[in-house]
Amino acid sequence: MKAFTYDRADSAVHAAAASARPGAKLIAGGTNLLDLMKLQVETPTELIDINRLPLDKIEDTADGGLRIGATVRNSDLAADHRVRERYGVLSRALLAGASAQLRNRATTGGNLLQRTRCSYFYDVTKPCNKRNPGSGCAALGGFNRMHAVLGASDQCIAANPSDMAVALRVLDADVETVNAEGEVRVIPIAEFHRLPGRTPEVDTTLKAGEIITAVTLPPPPPGVQIYRKVRDRASYAFALVSVAAIVELSAGGIRSARLAFGGLAPKPWRVPQAEERLAGASADAKTFDAVATAVLDGAHGYGSNDFKIPLTRRTLRAVLMQAART
Secondary structure (H helix, E strand, C coil), rough: CCEEEEEECCHHHHHHHCCCCCCCEECCCCCCCCHHHHHHCCCCCEECCCCCCCCCCCCCCCCHHHHHHECEHHHHHCCCCCHHCCCCCHHHHHCCCCCCCHHCCCCCHHHHHHHCCCHHCCCCCCCCCCCCCCEEEEEHHCCCCCCCCCCCCEECCCCCCCCCHHHHHHHCCCCEEECCEEEEEEEEEHHCCCCCCCCCCCCCCCCCCCEEEEECCCCCCCCCCEEECCCCCCCCCCCCCCEEEEEECCCEEEEEEEEEEEEECCCCCCHHHHHHHCCCCCCHHHHHHHHHHHHHCCCCCCCCCCCHHHHHHHHHHHHHHHHHCC
16 A cells, blocks of 8 residues: 545535545545555545545435435445335345445445446456556456446446445436535436446546535335345355346236346446336236346347346346235
8 A cells, every 4th residue: 555645524525625636535434445555456645534524414305205425334324214114125235235344334425436346457467447548458358257248348348336326226316416616416326327438447427526425315116126136145245136126016017117237237227128118017927038138138248247148137037026926
């Protein structure tokens, strides 16, 4: 780890302004940043601590939703009775992520900002366009079992690691930000994370000198909420495939459905055409297979991760069958 200076922000605007300085990084829980610093993948010259800012509250909104501060810990968010009762998909996604110790430190804003990455990103001896733009992507011809099958490019095929973001995507959350001038911006979660395209080093649509202050959830939609994560082991593992679903049933069928996926793409993945296929459809295997085909349109494996395509089909079918039985 290289030497750095330390500053403690006294306001969100101060933190935003400080974050725009060359070599500066914000730190709250530090569960991702500190790992990268130890490996010298990230080498900030200055850390700005935001833990003392008043961003650690979960508050009801006037329309019946929730406003979640950027420094609310993942464990506190998962345990909040309003989240458990009204946004069960989010609580379950958080509990499926990392370990209890990490959840006690990880924050809402930090979870959204964790780098989309793979083992080659961590290994400074290997080419990685995300770490060193223009150097190449070692995963294309290397070990790519955990990698994306949708939304990737020839510059990067890493999959977004967040469980929380998948649940926020199915809930249509908004990300609130502030910049150094005190200007507030609201970014729909669908627009927050970026696909790699030709610039895989840019993970989000945040601008320089702009920081997350909160995430807002609209009132909970009707329907049963499910989060299913398929992984190599029961704890402390990224998703091979995850599905966040909110399914509203009607007599003999499905009235409406929302579906978001993790482990498949460089950002939480949602396919409106697949959801439209479920609206008003029968809750049967034929419908579920047609929906899976729509979700996987354009899916492409890279050898070691080819299995993700049939695994996604089976996982989605199991989730929809569970919803239909509820």
